Amino acid sequence: xxxxFPGEPRWPKNRRDLTYAxxxxxxxxxxxxxxxxxxxxxxxxxxxxxxxxxESFKTSDITxxxxxxxxxxxxPFDGVLGTLAHAFSPPxxxxxxxxxxxxxxxxxxxxxxxxxxxVDLESVAVHEIGHLLGLGHSSVEESIMYPTxxxxxxxxxxxxxxxxxxxxxx
Ligand code: TQI
Ligand code: ZN
Ligand code: ZN
Numbered sequence: 001x002x003x004x005f006p007g008e009p010r011w012p013k014n015r016r017d018l019t020y021a022x023x024x025x026x027x028x029x030x031x032x033x034x035x036x037x038x039x040x041x042x043x044x045x046x047x048x049x050x051x052x053x054x055e056s057f058k059t060s061d062i063t064x065x066x067x068x069x070x071x072x073x074x075x076p077f078d079g080v081l082g083t084l085a086h087a088f089s090p091p092x093x094x095x096x097x098x099x100x101x102x103x104x105x106x107x108x109x110x111x112x113x114x115x116x117x118x119v120d121l122e123s124v125a126v127h128e129i130g131h132l133l134g135l136g137h138s139s140v141e142e143s144i145m146y147p148t149x150x151x152x153x154x155x156x157x158x159x160x161x162x163x164x165x166x167x168x169x170x
Contacts, residue, residue, distance in 0.1 A: 001161060003165075005134060005136055009089045009090045009134055010169045011091060011170075018051055018052070018061040019062065020052070021064070022063075023064065023066075046163045046167065049133070049170055063093055065097070068100055073096070075096075077100065079098075080100055080101060080102065084098055085128050097128075102118050102119060103119055103121045104121060123149060123156055126155075126156050126158075127145060130144055130165075130166070143159045144162045
């Protein structure tokens with residue numbers, strides 16, 4: 001079953017339109033940006049929340065960046081596999097990804113076969129956005145918020161458990 005962070009933090013009721021921006025110090029392709037847009041869409045589809053891309057990193061609700069090793073928040077990344085990404089509970093909005101992962105951006109499952117330790121970006125993004133919105137980990141193995149994922153696997157569809165958890169919060 002779904003869980004929340006202690007105290008059930010969530011974005012306030014008057015904040016249903018949230019902006020997200022990418023750290024301009026590591027420019028991303030439109031293809032990568034569209035993966036995040038799709039991942040946000042999976043959550044906005046089942047809630048009253050709307051997510052809009054903003055060019056202003058400083059003033060956005062949610063900020064996304066790829067970093068290597070120690071990047072200043074006391075939670076260093078560790079190279080290939082191990083920690084892939086982390087996101088903090090509301091209203092932090094910080095979403096960091098380990099730049100050293102072999103991120104797979106295309107939805108083409110065959111691309112996994114040729115990439116060692118491939119990690120599907122959309123799967124991780126959907127999971128981390130769950131954390132950004134206030135979901136903790138779930139005990140339901142098929143859920144997006146289950147705490148482990150198989151390398152080279154793609155898991156992007158919300159389960160009933162994920163939907164019930166997010167609809168309790170919003
Ligand atoms: N990062 C962990 C995670 O997002 C960080 C973390 C550990 C965490 N404990 C937490 C975050 C408690 C919030 C609350 O779960 S990770 C997966 C999964 C990771 C793991 O790099 O290990 C995904 C990132 F679920 F597949 F294992 C994304 Cl999808
Ligand atoms: Zn970080
Ligand atoms: Zn998690």
